[in-house]
Amino acid sequence: MSDSGLLPVVEIRPANDAPATAAVGSGGTPDDYPFEIAHYMRQDPELAHIKWILPAARVSFLFLPESGPLTYRVHVDFYRPKRAITGNGGLQMPAWFDIFTFKLPITPPPAGEEDDKGILESIDALEKLLDGVIASGIPPDRIVLGGISQGGAMALLTGLTTKNKRLAGLVALSARLPLRYRLKSMVSPHASTIPIFWGHGDADRLVTLQLGRACADFLVKEIGIPPEPNWPSSGSGSGGTPSGLDFQTYQDLGHTISDEELLDVGQWLKRIVPGDAEMDSDAS
Template identity: 45%
Template sequence: MPSWFDILSFDWKSAEDEKGLLESTRKITELITAEVDAGIPANRVVVGGFSQGAVISLLTGLTGERKLGGVVALSGWVPLKSKFKSMASDHARSVPVFWGHGASDPLVPIRLGTASSQFLTTELRLPTAGAESTGAVGLSWNVYQGLEHSASDEELRDLRAWVKKALPAEPSA
């Protein structure tokens, strides 16, 4: 079946399809470059995805040369854990990240999402987003009770509010 990369296991201690991960990241980076070349500032670009798409979004958004407007990860995990920290860009800590994960996800277990989010805050030192913040800053980690490997209306409402913070309306000229 078509996918972003081959999943060998849902465990950080197993081998990963590094070649497939990096190839998919390259393809997304090419799309971002095309948008920037067309006149959209990189800080107005948000990459996001679900499951494997979340993995590629994290890898692209936090290791890429451009500081993006944000990264959205729904039901994903941090890939290439042993290399991710050394691959992270200098601006990774300042890229806002929205992470949503179902507490009952049987495919990407909540423990993997939790460990991944903790990796971002401890190893990459991403700040934790505060609810009182007017803009999207740091990691916004959101767990949805009863949600399996899917998205919910509540998660999508939270994501919409986050996008409005990450990409506020530009003042009219």
């Protein structure tokens, strides 16, 4: 475990020991999902170049076998501080920001109905984490920021508002988009060019598919993100980069992840941050 700025992190080395790319996870619910996603992805040879960086407070013991299920893991506590969650009667829960109500509205909540302070503090913490990753030698255009639930919300908000670096892409699973009432004034000049993968289950009762779709539509209509993924043709010489929103819906999936969804994320990652061999082939 290492310390990047204010966020302690767990780093899972690339399977081929050649870190040229980083996938930064901003947590989820339950907390072990980022580890399971990293383990799932690193078994694919075409994703072996990715270094997984997961904000965490403490790992007493972590074992990632080269294949098979994640069989040994003892005590993983994610960084997300415990907060008194207003919508849950003030109960202390791990969270990036407070949730005033679990009856999440489809339309953008007005000022004062979201935890602006907590959200902005978490954006700042993730910004510092990204700065540390870049300082380690991984360029912004080889970094993907993603998360589940609140982690997905923070990935979107951080990636779209960071002013001095355009990330390779963003992943949001079972997520929503807070601060819609003020987001247009916060986004970076390059926000509309960042490719986004958004996965959502049609049986999600916490963050409904209707809410997820409304937030994704906001990105298209208000931020200018293309409504469909754009993949520059290999060998076209256009020098273009991927862009656009890839929104995928999963039947009978609740507020969780599935193998089908992870397979889609993996295929998307291969196009967003291809391995060295594919990059060399495209350049030739």
